[in-house]
Structures are given as C-alpha cells and as structure tokens.
Amino acid sequence: MKRSTRLPLGIKIIIGFHLFSFVIWFLGQSVAVVAYDTVAGWGLQDSRALVDPVIVEVNRAIGLTDTIVMLPLFLVAAMGLIRRRFYGAIASWLAFGMTLYWPVIFWCSQGFYAAAGIKHQPMVLAYILLPGAIWLIAAWGSWYLGRNREVFQ
Secondary structure (H helix, E strand, C coil), rough: CCCCCCCCCCHHHHHHHHHHHHHHHHHHHHHHHHHHHHHHCCCCCCHHHHHHHHHHHHHHHHHHHHHHHHHHHHHHHHHHHHCCCCHHHHHHHHHHHHHHHHHHHHHHHHHHHHCCCCCCCCHHHHEEEEHHHHHHHHHHHHHHHHHHHHHCC
C-alpha cells in the first residue's frame, strides 16, 4: 500500500506549534538574556520592579538554557516532522517533555515564592490558563505522535 505524500493535519499542527514556540522562545527567552527589561516591557518576562532581583537572574538563566536546549529541539523537531523522519518525532517528544515540565515548575515556584514571602509577580488567571493550554497541546502532541508512528521513516 502506498503511503500518502500529504502530511496529516495533526502533524501540521505540531509543526506549527514547534515553529511558533521557536519564535516565542527566541523573543521571550533568548532576547531576555541580553535585554531583560525590553522583553519584560513586551510582557514576556516578569517586570523587574515587581519581583525580587534573584528572580530576574533565575529567569535570565532559564532563558539561556532554553536558547541552548529548546530552540534547537524545536527546529530539529519541525524539520524532522516535515521530512517524515522518526528523529522528528523523537525531538518532538523531547520538546514536549520540557513543555510539560515548565508550566508545572512555574506554577509550583509561584506558590513557593508566595509561601516564603518572596516578592514575585502576582498570579493571575492568564498565568494559569496560558501555560495550561500549552501543557495540553504538549500532552496531545505526545499522544498523537505515539499513535501515528507509521507516518515516519
């Protein structure tokens, strides 16, 4: 049986998610390493005035780590999925694993900051819903790739 040359819609959605994530992570994380206040002004990082100074430095460290680890994963995942290569699924699972991890650590850190009386950005509904939506996309994408392994060489 001949395999279709068209990418399934689910794979296209996952590729779009990886490319969108690459752009947002670059702007929100990579740029924050060298221009934190600019990125905070865009609303992609906590405002320096609202958080303890150590949180700014932790955010910058996370930004550098995301630049080194996540950006290549997003690109390798997208390129591999476009080419229908299994390494694209593997890179996607790695990126999705991190994408499942970071919202949970964000929510937990907010709770611990509050409990310890550390100056931090107040938790608002958007800080629950947006990371939650991203978490759900990562969970769905991981499941979808597992269920559709036959698409890849």
